[in-house]
Amino acid sequence: MTHHPQEHEDHDEADRTESGGEVVPLDAARRRARRADEQESDRDEDEFFDRETVAIEGTVLGPPVDPPDDAAVSYRSGNGQRRAPIIPSTLRSWRSTRSMLIWAAKDAGYVVGYHAVRTPKYVAKATLYAPVGFFRATGKLLHWATAEEGNWALRQYAADRNDPEMWLKLDRQRQRQSRWRWSVLAAVAVTALIGLLLFLFADIPTWGRLLAVALAVPLLARVGRPTDKPITDRVSEGPRYRKLTAELVRRALLSCGLSGINQAVSKDPNAISFPQEIHRDGPGHLAVVDLPFGVEAADVVARRGRLASGMRLPLDQVWPEPGDGHPGRLALWVGYEPASQMRQPAWPLLKDGKVDVFKPFPFATTPRMDTVNAALMFRNWLVGGQPGSGKTFALRLAVLAASLDPRAELRIYELKGVGDFKVLEPVCTEYGNGFDDETIARCAGMIRWLYKECEHRSKRIAHYAALGKAPENKVTLELASFKGSGLHPLIVAIDEIQELFLHPKYGKEAGEILEKVIKLGRAL
CATH class of the missing domain: 1.10.287 (Helix Hairpins)
Structure with a gap:
């Protein structure tokens, strides 16, 4: 049976005429509206798509660049956020704790003594x-x-x-x-x-x-008592130590004169942020600062003088350095007192200790009183500085540490002639003191011997490498400890070496040979 929609429409018109009312079947009305929409759509498309128009597919929208946080995400311990340490940095090492306690005891003792006298x-x-x-x-x-x-x-x-x-x-x-x-x-x-x-x-x-x-x-x-007349006297006219605060750090950073910091802070006062609280760190306080975008911590370190001026503190009391994380993070350490007034702790190896020259040894301390380790093996040392800056002391400390290794052979020449290394003469294979021609000639002869020793050691290493005992083809801890190998550590120290290089007879030859020894001897 064929269905004709038009027949239904005619009957509808008749019914509407006979009854005098209007009866509208919903199905028929929907069909008419659908046909009208289709005809209108076809007409619009025909009018739009002419010879000079091109149909372009609709833009497909992808996910948002920053998707919203998912509240249903389960907890993850490694969420990338930096956690505060469980143990404060002051208590992580005995040296740091000791420095803090000593400073507190000194300050308390000073205050007690000041008031006791009065x-x-x-x-x-x-x-x-x-x-x-x-x-x-x-x-x-x-x-x-x-x-x-x-x-x-x-x-x-x-x-x-x-x-x-x-x-x-x-x-x-x-x-x-x-x-x-x-x-x-x-x-x-x-x-x-x-x-x-x-x-x-x-x-x-x-x-x-x-x-x-x-x-x-x-x-x-x-x-x-009167309000303006206290009973006790003030210990000092001004604070001997200014507590490190966020506002003080911001003011000091603005005084550095870096346009990146000043412009960012003028637009957003929170452009300088602190990822962790300012806390005690040894004999001072540490502030970790995130600088404005585009500003590197090295820029602030280069203007350390202006930074100290902004804090109204001595230069050797303010120690900025790049922090961990990114180049824009600054670690600013401010001591309780200037480094020049802080007492240097005793050398850990002064009374007791044994040194392995293949491992780092305690060499110096930072202004925070943290130990700085240094390595001797596979290193060439050149100690330089202004007159009186402690070059000889630094070299003597390294040689003293090497003398605590029973395998090490020491050869020392002190070309100033004052006997700074005289105490090490009993443990030296070769020792010279002075800047006379005879001593300089002996020093030049020792340098020639060094070059020949490099040739001898290279052959010994090749021999042990063929036997499978030198897998790295260089002197190792095992080879140096092997009796009769001839590859024991050899420490050569020359103080005031410019006296040798400037000598008219031996200077040029010594410089050329030493250049070869420096390049070859590191691994031998």
Whole structure:
């Protein structure tokens, strides 16, 4: 059976005419509306797509660049966020803890000694102010008991408005508050009177009377002294140490004159942030700072003088360095006192210890009093600096450490002639002291021997490599410890070596040979 929609439409029209009303079948109305939409759509497409138009597919939108946080994500311990250490940095090493305790003890001892010397002056001032404090405290207690200040402003307002009824209500309220206060004051007065009678007539030990006076007199003197005249003197006119705060760090960074910091802070005051709290770190405080975007910590380190000026501290008390994480993180350490006034800790190997030259040894300390280790093997040392900066001391310390290794052979020449290395002569295979021609000739001969020793050692290493005992083809801890190998550590130290290089006869030859030894001898 074929279905004709038009037939239904004709019947609908007849029904509508006969009944005089309008009956609209919903299905037929929907079909008509659908056909009209399709015809309109076809007509619009025909009008739009002409010869000069090209159909372009719609843009496919991808996911957002920053997707929203998923609340259903389970907890992960490694979420990439930096956690604060469980143990504070001050307590991680005994040296750091010891430095903090020593500084605190020194500061406390100074304060105690300062006030102990002025004790007679403090006693005289306290004795003078104590009677004044007694009468002043009594007057304050009586004034408190009357409860005059409770609603005084309201009572005064009622009196100004000539409202006696309100004033009387407020005064009755004051009297109710005053009753229990008088009771408390009476109890305090009776207790004080009993205590005074016991102090005067009871059999109390002398130390008990002194203790009572030592407690009462300072309290009364504190109440009776003038506001602008303290009993104790100030320990210092200004703070000997300025506590490191975020505001102080921001001000100091702005004073460095870096445009990247100043422009960023002018737009956003929070451009300088602190990923962790400022905390104690050895004999000082450490502030870890995230600088504004595009500013490197090295830029601030290069302007250390301006940074110290912004903090109003000596230069050797402010120590900035790049922090861990990214180039824009600054680790700013500020000591309790300048490094020039801090006491250098004793060398850990001074009294006891053994050194393995294949491993780092304690060489120096940082301003934080942390130990700095240095390595001798596979290194060429060149110690330079201004006159009097401690070059000889540094070299002597390294040689002293090497002398604590029983395998090491020492050959030392001190071309200044003052005997800075004389103490090491008994443990040296070869030692020279002076800048005369004979000593310099011996030093040049030792350098020639060094080059021949490099040739000899290279053959020995090749021999042991063929036997499978030198897998790295260089001197190792095992080869150096092997008896009869001839590959034991050889330490050569020459102080004031410029005297050798400037010598008219041996200088040029010594320089050329040493250049070869420096290149070859590191692995031999």
